Amino acid sequence: MRIAVVNNFFPPRVGGSAHLASALAERFVRQGHEVVLLTAAYHDAPAEEVVRGYRVHRLPAFGMPQLGLSIDFDITFTTRPSNLRRVFRVLDEFRPDVIHQHGQFLDLSWLTGWYARKRGIPVLLSVHTRLESRNRAYSLLFRALDRFLVRPLIGLARPRFVIMDELAATYCAARYGAGEERFEHIPVAVDPEWCAQPPTRDVRAELGIGTGPLVVSLGHVIPLRDRTALVDAMPGVLAEHPDTKVLVVGHQYYDAYLRRAERLGVAHAFLSTGAVPRADVPSYLAAADVVAHDLQGIGCGTASLEAMAAGRATICAVRETNFPGVELRNWDNAVLVRPDHTEDLVTALNRLLADPEERRRIACRQRAVVLDGFTLDTVTRKHLDVFELMSASTPAGKH
Template sequence: MRIAVVNNFFPPRVGGSAHMSASLAAQFAARGHEVLAITAAYGEAPAEEERDGYRVVRLPAVKMPQLGLSIDFDMSFVSPRPGNWRRLWKLLDEFKPDAIHLHGQFFDLSWLAGIYARRHGIPSLLTIHTLLISDNKLYGRVFRFLDAVLVRPILRYLKPRYVILDKLGVDYCVERYGTSDENSEYFPIAVDVAHFDKPLTKDVREEHGIGDAPLIVSLGHVIPLRNRLPLVEALPSIVDKHPGVKVVVVGRVYHDAFLKRAEELGVAESLIVTGAVPKEDVPSYFAAADIVTHDLNGGCGTASLEAMLSGTATIASVTEDNYPGIQLRNGENILLVRPDDAEAVARTVVELLDDPEHRAVIARRESAMVRANFGLDVVAEEHLRTFDKLVADADVLR
């Protein structure tokens, strides 16, 4: 089977969507399928390369200015660059895909490749990674408007089969895009188990002078949707019980409210902010940590699942039914707090730091749960079964 994987985000850009699309592409290729990945140009990355058994093509792109919105990554779009529509369609004409895997419902590459798929009768899967939501009422209204007048009409035309990663995404897509069980698959986020079985690349504690102090790691870009404020608000209570505690925030800082709040609360000295780190170093940060907290504003994304996989006690803020078909049990195979609940964060962190044996038991159960349900090989196989069915159905209609 020939599978085109399309995502504006792709390595060397870091982030859950980029890593997931690249990891799935590698899995498809490893199983004998021909794969072409099409993405937006990024930094010094080459315009074309071979990686992990498949071809990657990066189209010229325009970087979107950062406006302080809740999804304010350094996003790039290809459609403003002249000729990209023709470049993309020529690539697809030459590749002759049997199926197209689109990533991101509001990215222009997904729209352009989706239009190609629709016009050529090629089945497409669309994975919903990021939701257009914001706690800011004005931004929330703007996002809802964009979903209604722009994204939903485009998706109605494209008619993809949706891949939705969690319950929040299911509820959102039903409301905003009119999805249902008839046009959706519920696959969880894919985690690359093999990546966390490799030797560690560095000694994080030594590098940052942490020594044996209690260590909390929070890994992922800092944006308004993941603002780290619940963790910072919890820090005074945590420091009171464990005065030497350190918090390492790993990721690019697009939203610095947590730093200002730490100064106000007098806990800034407990914070170490590293910026973005290479993917190969991520396991070292999790291995160094006693506890990982990333998704405290509502969610449990790639970084949190990778931390669980690595064998580090991890706190998240979702409900036990967050992943359709996967049973989460708070206090047994995951540690859950309510979104934006600093008191619950402080209480849970202190309890874990006070009881290393319980922390280790929780960590082992979290790791086993992720390996069994979120392993890249498991999730890739689900995708391929869906592609097989979609391609077979399309052949019948031709």
């Protein structure tokens, strides 16, 4: 089978969807399929290269201007007539049986969606991020963008949707009018062996943390993962565990949590690394007693699943029904809190930090959850099964 993978985000750019697109493309090749990957140019990465058996095409792009707003993010755009021609040329030469798009509001999905409509190619669209905000003005803006821009553009190819959790299902139904008949329930994938590999750096020694309690919060700091919940919880945590440190690992696009920490008098408990190389992530996870990242009710993402795979007790603000077909049980194989709920988070952190044995028991069961349903092998097989069905249903001679 010939599979075209599409994502504006791709290494060397870091991020969950970038690394998932890369990992899946590699696994597709290992399974004997042909793959081409279309992405946006990023820094000094070559315009074309062969990566682990598949060809990567990086199209000329421009970055979103940084205006000092809380929605500033490192997004690159490719929409221009010359790139549309490039898309058609590359894909016509490759002749894909199916197109796998990552990200509904990224413009390479729109360009390849137009190609798919013209050529009659089936499309599978993975929804990694929902256009949502707790800020009323941004929320209204995002709803308008979804209704008047994203929905019409992704509708060109009438894709099937990869639904990674129950929140995505609700969102796609409400924003894009997609019903269950267009859903494929496939969770995000992680590599447990990579996550749990021996550390190559002694993070605690390098940062002067010592042996005290350490909460690691891994991932870019953006409004939907702003870390203010951790700040609000710290007075209650420090009252019982005064030596606790919180290590925030990721690029800071939004620094409201630092200002809040100063106001609450807990800034001394926070350390920030900025962006770190992907290869160093296992070392940061190995240093953690507890990991807390997804605390605002937007789901349990790649960073949290990687922490679980690494055998670290991980707190998330989701429900036990978050992953269809996966049974989460609070304080058994999961540690779940209500979104932005200070009392819940204080209780969970203090309980985990006070009882190393319970921490280890829960961490072991969380790793088992990942091994049972979130490995790259499992998720790759589910994608390929869907591709086969989609390709088989395409009328003969259509592409």
